[in-house]
Amino acid sequence: MPAKGKHRRPKVNPITRGLVAAGAGGAVVALPLFGATGAHAAEQAAPSVTSQQAVAAVAAAKPAAAPQAAKAKAKTKAKVYKVVRGDYLSKIAQEHHLAGGWQKLYKDNRQVIGDNPSLIRPGMKLTLGAKSTAKPAAQTERKAAPKPAPKAAAKATETRASRSSERAAAPAAASGWFAPVSGGVSTPYRMAGSMWSSGYHTGADFIASTGTSVRAVGPGTVVSAGWGGAYGNEIVIQHADGSYSQYAHLSSLAVSAGETVTGGQQIGLSGSTGNVTGPHLHFEIRTGPSYGSDVDPLAYLRSHGVSI
Structure with missing residues (x-):
């Protein structure tokens, strides 16, 4: 064993x-x-x-995204911009790199600007990057204007001096009359064509890119300043001799109805509002304030000593 x-x-x-x-x-x-x-x-x-434990471990390793989102939100803080002479919405949106362009800027400030986005005036306060909480323009205008203080009087003096410098910079005739812009004529008066309702061109088109300073050709009183249908934003001025000058397709207006202007004073900026194919200034001389009373605008200016 x-x-x-x-x-x-x-x-x-x-x-x-x-x-x-x-x-x-x-x-x-x-x-x-x-x-x-x-x-x-x-x-x-x-x-x-x-x-579940593995997922929890991976999630714990990821950095928190909340602080980054808070920082990004802080960068888009809204601010208030005061409109100055020569401004228009697309220019403001571009200079301040606003998301959504001038359309978003107008939407946020519509109650301040009004129904026409092309009509913004110096002194308007626009909110950039957020919806404006200001009262509508119509309500603000109903308030009585306060008596001018010494500071306001000084500002008025500065404005008059600025307008005087604008007149000095413009080519003046001996009589104190001016060409509306410094550019040449692109479409002459009385040019025939089916594109015009009267069968011919009722004014003279001057070459002017958007934002070009437009001057009153002579002293007078503003009859109307606002939207003119096919003419876009327009200004009509009555002169002492009973004639009327019209400035159409403007991108910005600097005067209001009832205001007295002098020859060479800037009244707005050229543009392409209304029925147009591109930016220019449509200029007319009329015997009455309305369409259909036109006369040769270049002959009229020459009769007032303007070399054109």
């Missing part, structure tokens, strides 16, 4: 127990190096990591 021998515990290859620790975001997962035996040992050696 064979002698009882001592059973030795079978050796276990240390390689089969080898584990690799792998993790993401602080979560440790034990993985076997070889085969199912190692995997069984790994299950006993380390607790399993659930998928």
Whole structure:
């Protein structure tokens, strides 16, 4: 009978127990190096990591996005802009890099500007980057104007001096009459064509890019300043000799009905409002304030000593 021998515990290859620790975001997962035996040992050696714990670990590693969003919001803080002479909405939107362009600027400030986006006046306060909370222009105008203070009087003097410098810069005739702009004529008076309702051109078109200063040709009183249908934004001035000058397709108006103007004074800026194919100044001389009473505008200016 064979002698009882001592059973030795079978050796276990240390390689089969080898584990690799792998993790993401602080979560440790034990993985076997070889085969199912190692995997069984790994299950006993380390607790399993659930998928929820792994997701939580990855989420904890991501930086918080809230502070960045707060910083971006802070950069878009709204501010108030005061309109100056020569401004128009597209110019303001471009200079201040406003998202949405002049359309968004107009939408945010419509109650201040009114129904016509082309009519903005010096002194208007526009909110840039947010909707304006100011009262509508009509309500503001109903308030009685305060008596002029010394500071207001000084500002009025400064305005008159500015207008005087504008007249000095313009080419003046000896009689004090001026050409409305410095550019030449692109479409002459009485040019025939079906594009005009009367069958001919009732004025003279002067070459003028958008934003060009438009001057009153002579002293007079503003009869109307506003929207003129196909003429776009227009100004009509009555002169002492009973004639009327008309300035059409303007991008901005600087005078109001009832205001007295002098020859060479800036009354607005040229543009392309109304029925046009491009920016220019349509200029007429009339025997009455309305359409259909036109006379030769260049002959009229020459009769007042203007070289054109």
